[in-house]
Amino acid sequence: MARTALLPSSGHVLPGGRLEITVAEAKYIRMVKESLASSSGFTICMINEADENQEVKKIPAIATLVNIVDFNALEGGLLGITVEGSKKIRLIDIHIDYDGLLIGEYKPYIQWHSLPISRLTQCLSDKLKLFYSTMPEIGALYSAPKYNDISWICQRWIEILPLEVQYKQLLITQESPKLTIRFLLKLLDTEYHDDE
Structure with a gap:
């Protein structure tokens, strides 16, 4: 081991x-x-x-x-x-x-594969860009941010959000970012429909 x-x-x-x-x-x-x-x-x-x-x-x-x-x-x-x-x-x-x-x-452990941004998740990318523009000391760490990869975007949100570790662990133990996407869309007050 x-x-x-x-x-x-x-x-x-x-x-x-x-x-x-x-x-x-x-x-x-x-x-x-x-x-x-x-x-x-x-x-x-x-x-x-x-x-x-x-x-x-x-x-x-x-x-x-x-x-x-x-x-x-x-x-x-x-x-x-x-x-x-x-x-x-x-x-x-x-x-x-x-x-x-x-x-x-x-x-x-399970790694999340790169996944393209969709019309539904574009807002999560846009809001992350906005966050990094207001927190340039964090944004400056990324010379080549992957704003077109929803897996990358979800993991950056999990890092920066002030959530209890048990909730972050729940999100990152999933096989894909699907649950995180749903959580972020609701948290960031974005219109969300399960059937999309």
Whole structure:
């Protein structure tokens, strides 16, 4: 079974998504160094902001393998990294390493295939563009956004919406973005008809 270092985070990332992280703790600096040295990446696990001090107990099963796409040294010995999600995985077991770093054993999980935008879902793409224009620090992470791929768009919405992790997990465990599309159309107050 494959193994990966785990970073529980209240900043969420899914395949195709990007996230900036400031790394301070020694165990995570080691994780980043080993990830860069081996080009193996690591895993970001979804947690709610209130659960950041209860790492092991609150880690849900579905997590995202990520690769480091940029990094730089910050003041005070901190490290700033930008990661990109590569694929969803299912955590099977978690161990605590000698310095407190969490190591997970995992299996691959269902990935969402690229799907074209339809007349019905065009509004979700348009509203994401609008969101990124109002939050340029997030939009700037994407040099080639996939606004014509509804799977990509749905995953970006799941990342940024302030939902409890249990609801995000419910959406990402689906075999396709269909449930997320329905949820987003209703949430964003868009006319929606099941028969379309």
